[in-house]
Amino acid sequence: MQAQGLKRAGLPGDPGLWVFILADMTAFALFFLLFTLGRMGDPALFEQSRLALDPAFGIANTLILLTSSWMMVQAVEAVRTGSRRRALLFLVLTIGIGLGFAVTKIVEYAGKIQAGITMLTNDFFMYYFAFTGIHFLHFVIGIGALLVTLAKARSAPMDDGMRRWTESVGCYWHMVDLLWIMLFPMLYLQRLS
Amino acid sequence: MVDDFRHVRFCAWNGMIFMAVFILFWGVMGHNIPPWAGDLPAKVVADWFRAEQNIIRTGMVISMTFTVCYCVWGLAIGKVMRHVTGPHSILLELQIWGAGLTVVPVLVSNSFWLAGAYRPEALPDETLQMLYDLAWLLIDLGYSVTSVQMIALGVGFLQDKREQPLMPKWVCWYSIWVGFMFTAECLMPFFKTGPFARQGILNYWIEFSIFFIYAPIITWYILKAIPRLEREVADAGARA
Numbered sequence: 001m002q003a004q005g006l007k008r009a010g011l012p013g014d015p016g017l018w019v020f021i022l023a024d025m026t027a028f029a030l031f032f033l034l035f036t037l038g039r040m041g042d043p044a045l046f047e048q049s050r051l052a053l054d055p056a057f058g059i060a061n062t063l064i065l066l067t068s069s070w071m072m073v074q075a076v077e078a079v080r081t082g083s084r085r086r087a088l089l090f091l092v093l094t095i096g097i098g099l100g101f102a103v104t105k106i107v108e109y110a111g112k113i114q115a116g117i118t119m120l121t122n123d124f125f126m127y128y129f130a131f132t133g134i135h136f137l138h139f140v141i142g143i144g145a146l147l148v149t150l151a152k153a154r155s156a157p158m159d160d161g162m163r164r165w166t167e168s169v170g171c172y173w174h175m176v177d178l179l180w181i182m183l184f185p186m187l188y189l190q191r192l193s
Numbered sequence: 194m195v196d197d198f199r200h201v202r203f204c205a206w207n208g209m210i211f212m213a214v215f216i217l218f219w220g221v222m223g224h225n226i227p228p229w230a231g232d233l234p235a236k237v238v239a240d241w242f243r244a245e246q247n248i249i250r251t252g253m254v255i256s257m258t259f260t261v262c263y264c265v266w267g268l269a270i271g272k273v274m275r276h277v278t279g280p281h282s283i284l285l286e287l288q289i290w291g292a293g294l295t296v297v298p299v300l301v302s303n304s305f306w307l308a309g310a311y312r313p314e315a316l317p318d319e320t321l322q323m324l325y326d327l328a329w330l331l332i333d334l335g336y337s338v339t340s341v342q343m344i345a346l347g348v349g350f351l352q353d354k355r356e357q358p359l360m361p362k363w364v365c366w367y368s369i370w371v372g373f374m375f376t377a378e379c380l381m382p383f384f385k386t387g388p389f390a391r392q393g394i395l396n397y398w399i400e401f402s403i404f405f406i407y408a409p410i411i412t413w414y415i416l417k418a419i420p421r422l423e424r425e426v427a428d429a430g431a432r433a
Contacts, residue, residue, distance in 0.1 A: 016351070016362025020370045027374065030399065034388050120383060130380055130389060137376060 012076075013168030021175050024138075028179050031134075032186060035127045039190075042123065049124035050188065052117065057108045058188040061101050061180060068098035069177040072170045075149075079166040082158040087166070091150045094173070098143060105136055128187055135179055142176045145169045198423050201272050205419070208266035208412040212405065214259040215299075222252025223306055228329060230392045231385030235322035242313040242321045249310035257303045260296050267292020267342060270411065273418045274346065276425070277353045277360075284349035291342025298335025302328040329391045330382060336375035339404075343372030346411070359418040364410055371407050375400065 011018055039046040075090035112118075112125075119129035149169050156162050220226040224245070229238050242249065271289040278285045305328035309321050347368035350360035380389040381396045388395040 014351075014362060014366075016364075016366040018366075019363040020366040023367065023370045023374075027399070030395075034394065119380075123387065126384070126387060126389070130377075134377065141373075 013171045014164055017168050017171060021171060024175065025179075028131075028182070031127075031131050032182065035131070035186060038123050038127060045122055046124045047191070049122060049128075050190070052112075052115075053128070053188050054108070054111075055188045057104055058184045060104050062184050064097060064100040064104070065177045065180050068094050068101070069174050071097060072146075072173050076166050076170045079153070079158060079163050084153065084158060087153045087158075088150070091146060091153055095143060095146050095150065098139075098146070098173075101139060102136075102143075105132070105139075131183060132187070135176070135183060138176050138179065142169075142173050145172060198272070198419055198426075201269050201419055202416060204265045204269035204272070205412055205415045207262040207269065208408050208415075211259060211262035211266060212408050214256060214262070216405075218252040218259075219256040219303065222248050223256065223303075224249075227392045227397055229325065231326075231390045235318035238325045239313065239316075239318035239321040242309045242325075246310040246313055249306060253303045253307040253310065257300055257307070260299045260303065263299070264293045264296050266408075266412070267295075270346060270415055273359060273415050273422060274349050276422050277358075278349045282349065284345045284352075287345035288342050288349060291338055291340075291345060294338035295335075295342060298331050298338070302332040302335070305331070333378045333381045333391060333396065336378045340372035340375045343368045343375075343407070347372070359421065360411075360414050364414055368407065368411070371403050374403060 071090050071094040075087050075094055078084075078086035078090055109129075117125055119126045119133075146169060149166055152162060152165065216226070224241060229241070267289050270292070271285055274285050274288060275282075305324045309316070309324040309328075313321055346360075347365040350358065350368075351362065351365045353359055377389070378396055378400065381391055384390040384393070387393055391397060
């Protein structure tokens with residue numbers, strides 16, 4: 001219970017990390033704006049292209065990331081209370097469930113490419129592949145950070161440094177989740193009004 | 194051996210010298226703010242090379258001459274960074290090598306623009322367009338060496354245990370983010386129009402803007418760190 005009673009900062013994790021998160025969210029906000037402008041320019045094409053996406057993949061990915069994020073919350077709480085076994089368990093669950101996102105995304109990309117749809121097909125798919133691709137890169141980095149956290153949680157002391165690290169990775173992982181929650185309706189669900 | 198900071202300030206200012214020269218001579222004289230669009234006919238680019246060959250030559254010659262300032266700047270950052278990471282850290286070396294290697298794509302791409310301006314009257318339009326394209330492909334896709342510098346710098350300075358770090362944490366994370374954001378350049382060769390093209394809102398205006406903001410911020414904090422380190426070194430010497 002070494003971590004109990006440690007002084008808590010206002011922001012979870014490394015405060016500087018929030019600059020990264022804010023900058024990244026701003027970049028994605030710009031992505032969403034560009035997509036909206038593109039859609040306004042050719043609504044019929046965007047609607048027709050949107051119908052080629054299977055929302056089942058989007059729903060599955062949303063549930064996967066939300067569940068994985070929930071496990072991450074438990075892992076952070078375990079580190080805060082100094083419970084190494086629980087931290088390890090929930091980190092493994094976070095990673096294991098999270099990897100399901102990679103599986104569905106690869107299956108979805110492969111299906112599109114086999115159907116002859118690439119980011120050069122039209123503007124909608126340019127945005128679709130570019131934005132989900134950049135998001136996927138965020139996901140891969142997140143998995144890497146989680147694996148490092150898992151390695152640390154096996155032997156590193158459950159001290160303030162470990163708490164800050166795990167909270168930082170947790171914040172990043174929630175950002176990956178949040179970005180997807182915004183990408184999903186924009187790409188898969190937004191109908192022609 | 195006492196650490197010597199005598200020339201480090203000047204070397205740190207080299208980052209600003211690089212930026213000023215790059216904007217004026219590569220950007221303005223080289224018609225790179227913004228660049229010719231990727232979907233323009235070859236004749237437009239070729240006519241520009243022929244009409245403004247001496248302006249382009251001057252711009253690129255001066256830009257190439259001062260490109261090395263980026264490497265000098267990286268070494269100044271390294272001089273400060275070693276007081277955070279220690280002299281044997283791989284992060285320190287990655288930062289220095291990243292800055293040093295950034296010179297290569299800038300220098301070589303500048304030489305392609307210069308080659309286009311060297312004898313444009315003797316070259317067909319498509320060849321001149323190819324030189325222009327080649328230069329832009331290299332300067333954009335050479336991003337990874339600069340990303341190495343930025344990420345190593347950010348991660349390295351994050352290790353600072355001082356109560357008031359030499360480089361604020363937010364700057365470290367901003368550095369990591371900029372290095373990471375450059376990966377969007379990978380999309381540039383696939384598009385001649387739109388946000389990912391070389392003249393596009395994302396791959397030109399945003400990417401170059403975050404870099405142009407980045408360099409002055411780093412320089413500012415390096416210049417602020419130098420007198421602090423001089424005092425630290427002097428105090429350590431007095432105690433010894």
